[in-house]
Amino acid sequence: GAVVSQHPSWVICKSGTSVKIECRSLDFQATTMFWYRQFPKQSLMLMATSNEGSKATYEQGVEKDKFLINHASLTLSTLTVTSAHPEDSSFYICSASGLGEKLFFGSGTQLSVL
Amino acid sequence: QKEVEQDPGPLSVPEGAIVSLNCTYSNSAFQYFMWYRQYSRKGPELLMYTYSSGNKEDGRFTAQVDKSSKYISLFIRDSQPSDSATYLCAMSAGNYGQNFVFGPGTRLSVLP
Numbered sequence: 001g002a003v004v005s006q007h008p009s010w011v012i013c014k015s016g017t018s019v020k021i022e023c024r025s026l027d028f029q030a031t032t033m034f035w036y037r038q039f040p041k042q043s044l045m046l047m048a049t050s051n052e053g054s055k056a057t058y059e060q061g062v063e064k065d066k067f068l069i070n071h072a073s074l075t076l077s078t079l080t081v082t083s084a085h086p087e088d089s090s091f092y093i094c095s096a097s098g099l100g101e102k103l104f105f106g107s108g109t110q111l112s113v114l
Numbered sequence: 115q116k117e118v119e120q121d122p123g124p125l126s127v128p129e130g131a132i133v134s135l136n137c138t139y140s141n142s143a144f145q146y147f148m149w150y151r152q153y154s155r156k157g158p159e160l161l162m163y164t165y166s167s168g169n170k171e172d173g174r175f176t177a178q179v180d181k182s183s184k185y186i187s188l189f190i191r192d193s194q195p196s197d198s199a200t201y202l203c204a205m206s207a208g209n210y211g212q213n214f215v216f217g218p219g220t221r222l223s224v225l226p
Contacts, residue, residue, distance in 0.1 A: 004157075006157065034214075041221075042218075043202065043216060043217070043218040043219050044158075044202070044216055091155065093157045093158075094157075095157075095158075101146040101163075101165075101206055101208060102148070102160060102163055103148070103160070103204070103214055104160060105150070105157035105158045105159070105160075106157050107156055107157045108155065108156060108157045110155060
């Protein structure tokens with residue numbers, strides 16, 4: 001299957017700092033990428049949808065100034081958690097669509113804010 | 115009524131058992147149906163992809179879609195401890211990945 005690379009897989013940061021997470025589609029062009037948040041033993045929660053070259057569409061309740069998404073190319077989307085706080089600690093996952101109706105996921109990033 | 119419903123489990127079975135995982139949905143526009151497997155602290159992995167109604171088999175996995183009943187299933191034969199994971203159903207009406215809807219996931223444990 002298609003490969004979506006996400007890194008870092010694990011990051012610890014101090015409260016108030018910003019963290020950038022990268023999501024790359026390695027062997028296909030991703031017209032659309034999605035960012036999710038997942039709490040332990042819960043399902044995926046869609047945060048935003050990003051299309052290459054346009055502004056991301058955020059789900060209700062997700063702060064766009066807090067979670068900055070950039071989809072600068074057909075193979076790269078980034079999520080920046082700005083001024084992170086302990087309540088932002090979570091597992092973040094990206095997915096990419098570009099091969100018809102299939103969605104492929106990255107391996108996830110565990111963010112811990114101290 | 116939620117758009118996609120799935121028994122959250124947890125479901126525990128002995129090794130070698132046949133596992134049946136199911137989802138029901140309400141939106142008759144869904145045409146694309148997928149099953150993902152997610153290990154703890156990993157991203158979901160696409161297991162099965164089906165368009166419209168019918169069956170699809172891949173090794174020990176069989177996916178069934180019954181659009182008339184709005185019901186999809188994933189069967190796992192000869193289950194192994196390595197199958198222990200959370201299984202998510204997902205579906206879409208089309209439009210290149212937009213508007214995917216996921217079930218909440220079923221946690222499966224296969225006991226050796």
